Structures are given as C-alpha cells and as structure tokens.
Amino acid sequence: MTGDSRGILYPASLPRFSRLPSPEGIAALVRWFWIAEWDIAPGRTSRQHVISFPASNLTVEPAFVGFAGPTSRRSTRDLTGGGWTVGALLRPAAVPHFTDAPAAHRDAYGPVQFPRLHAAVVHAMTGSEDATGRHLQAAEAFTSWFVENVPTPGEEGLRANMMADLIDTDSSTVRLDDVAGRLGVSARTAQRLAARYVGLSPAAMIRRRRIQEASERLRNDPDSDIATVAADFGYSDQAHLANDFRTVLGLTPGAYRNASSEHSPLE
Structure with missing residues (x-):
C-alpha cells in the first residue's frame, strides 16, 4: 500500500483510501489499484475534490462497473452514508480495449457491462472484516480479470x-x-x-x-x-x-x- 495522495486536492477530507501497486503481470495495463471506503454519519456529506491523472479508470462499485474517461478539470463527488469504490488507473496501452475514442469519454463516467468482474470484486469487498485483507483480495480479483480479458499490449x-x-x-x-x-x-x-x-x-x-x-x-x-x-x-x-x-x-x-x-x- 502507498500513502501517496498526489492528485487529491484535500487529503484531510479523504475517507479510508489506499493505492496498491499493480502486479508485474499487468503492469503494462494498470498503473495501480485504488480503493476508497466511507461511512458518513446520517445527514452529513463528505465532498471529495480530485485533479485526476491524465488517464482513464475502470471502477467497481456495489451496484455497477464504471468507465471514467480522462478529465479536463477538477472533479468532485459527494459521499453520503456507507459505500466503497475499487478502481484501476489504466495505463494508455489498456485503453483501446475499452474504447476506440477516449476523447469521447472526456469528463464522463458511465456504466459498462462486465458482470464477472463486478461479482468477483463485490465478493472480495464484502467477504472480510479486515480492511487490508479485503483490499488485497479486491486487487487480486481485478488482476485476474485483466489477465483473462485484456490482451498483452503491442x-x-x-x-x-x-x-x-x-x-x-x-x-x-x-x-x-x-x-x-x-x-x-x-x-x-x-x-x-x-x-x-x-x-x-x-x-x-x-x-x-x-x-x-x-x-x-x-x-x-x-x-x-x-x-x-x-x-x-x-x-x-x-x-x-x-x-x-x-x-x-x-x-x-x-x-x-x-x-x-x-x-x-x-x-
């Protein structure tokens, strides 16, 4: 795990957050995995401000898998209640597997249909009470999916x-x-x-x-x-x-x- 917070504009307001290095086998596809978990008191909101890396992300949330294109400006997200997100910061070589036109996804975030990835990561994030353990298992599930589904880059x-x-x-x-x-x-x-x-x-x-x-x-x-x-x-x-x-x-x-x-x- 790493404590690097580059790109996060207000680290003091972060929920539980970690970045895990990408395994060597998919290092050409994923720069790192990042995981956020939060449990916000009723009636409160935690607003997150990020100036993202110039890259796309593939994310898994409890309800769906999402693809986020590169951003041209800072982005915000309001967190309420309890939840989590597991993301893969994609290397450029991985992007054509998800889109032929990454600029068309600029500043956009929407669902994509990868049900096996979703099921594997949800299982990892809900199967352990130990945060470190579930984070590592989620990264392993993500890694296995990449190995099986995303070709080696040319x-x-x-x-x-x-x-x-x-x-x-x-x-x-x-x-x-x-x-x-x-x-x-x-x-x-x-x-x-x-x-x-x-x-x-x-x-x-x-x-x-x-x-x-x-x-x-x-x-x-x-x-x-x-x-x-x-x-x-x-x-x-x-x-x-x-x-x-x-x-x-x-x-x-x-x-x-x-x-x-x-x-x-x-x-």
Missing part, C-alpha cells in the same frame, strides 16, 4: 505507456517537442499516440502533472512563495501558473492554498 501501446511515463515523471518535459524528441518520434506521432491512447493532448498531460505538483507543494508548504512555486515547476511566471489553476481547478493558487489549510472533512 509495440505502439507500449510506446504510449513510455510517453505517459515520461510526461508524468520528468519535470524537464514541458513542451511537445520535448516529448517527441525523448521518444524518438515526430511531434505528429506523439499527438496521435495521445489521441488514441489517452484522449488528451500531450500539452494537456504536461499541464496536469505541473498542476498536481504545484498544488501538492502549496498544500504541504503553506508558507511557500507562489512565484517560486511557478518557477520551480517550469512556468514562465506567476500569472501563467494562476491561469492554469483557474482553468483546471477554478480558483487561484493562493485561494487553493488557503482552502487546503481550512478544508473540513465534512461539509
């Missing part, structure tokens, strides 16, 4: 994975030309890979990483200077950072920093 899919890894882990990658040059492909090829396997442009993927990293810095270091944060994450100036924050998060860096220090788990 060369192009693996190249799309390499592109996503490069953008997500190399903070010096700030332009399309950086992506193309380090992959050894043309800019047009990099754009085509992103369109087919992600549903966002390389520029949008880069912007997502920078906003995630900048928001994490502002949240964890409330005394940090916003202009310095902008420079550290490759922005030309503070105004550029502020524009990205307003576009994707709907608030300024300063407003986010204040909100993250005051945010209450229950609203």
Whole structure:
C-alpha cells in the first residue's frame, strides 16, 4: 500500500483510501489499484475534490462497473452514508480495449457491462472484516480479470505507456517537442499516440502533472512563495501558473492554498 495522495486536492477530507501497486503481470495495463471506503454519519456529506491523472479508470462499485474517461478539470463527488469504490488507473496501452475514442469519454463516467468482474470484486469487498485483507483480495480479483480479458499490449501501446511515463515523471518535459524528441518520434506521432491512447493532448498531460505538483507543494508548504512555486515547476511566471489553476481547478493558487489549510472533512 502507498500513502501517496498526489492528485487529491484535500487529503484531510479523504475517507479510508489506499493505492496498491499493480502486479508485474499487468503492469503494462494498470498503473495501480485504488480503493476508497466511507461511512458518513446520517445527514452529513463528505465532498471529495480530485485533479485526476491524465488517464482513464475502470471502477467497481456495489451496484455497477464504471468507465471514467480522462478529465479536463477538477472533479468532485459527494459521499453520503456507507459505500466503497475499487478502481484501476489504466495505463494508455489498456485503453483501446475499452474504447476506440477516449476523447469521447472526456469528463464522463458511465456504466459498462462486465458482470464477472463486478461479482468477483463485490465478493472480495464484502467477504472480510479486515480492511487490508479485503483490499488485497479486491486487487487480486481485478488482476485476474485483466489477465483473462485484456490482451498483452503491442509495440505502439507500449510506446504510449513510455510517453505517459515520461510526461508524468520528468519535470524537464514541458513542451511537445520535448516529448517527441525523448521518444524518438515526430511531434505528429506523439499527438496521435495521445489521441488514441489517452484522449488528451500531450500539452494537456504536461499541464496536469505541473498542476498536481504545484498544488501538492502549496498544500504541504503553506508558507511557500507562489512565484517560486511557478518557477520551480517550469512556468514562465506567476500569472501563467494562476491561469492554469483557474482553468483546471477554478480558483487561484493562493485561494487553493488557503482552502487546503481550512478544508473540513465534512461539509
């Protein structure tokens, strides 16, 4: 399990949440599994705010299996009562198994028909009183389903994975030309890979990483200077950072920093 909360805008308001690494056998298909469980007091609501990774997710909830396409802005979900969700953060190479047009699913979440996956994960999540045990069993059920149903990716899919890894882990990658040059492909090829396997442009993927990293810095270091944060994450100036924050998060860096220090788990 990992305590990594990157992408979660207000970790203090999280319900029980864990991320489990993907087993080696499906590492080219799933980046990790994530599991949320909650039990909110009657009459209360826990609003979750997320700036998602530039990727799609396959999720299992008590009532259905869902497919969530890539997001272009922050997303929210209001949690009430008791419940859970088990999700797989998909690597780009897995996406064509679920859709030929990931951009058509942008900012959308809807049910898909995978009854065997649903039954296996529900059984795991309801079969043990031990949280760690049921989380591991749910991840194992998900893994088995992927092994049986999603084919091993080909060369192009693996190249799309390499592109996503490069953008997500190399903070010096700030332009399309950086992506193309380090992959050894043309800019047009990099754009085509992103369109087919992600549903966002390389520029949008880069912007997502920078906003995630900048928001994490502002949240964890409330005394940090916003202009310095902008420079550290490759922005030309503070105004550029502020524009990205307003576009994707709907608030300024300063407003986010204040909100993250005051945010209450229950609203």
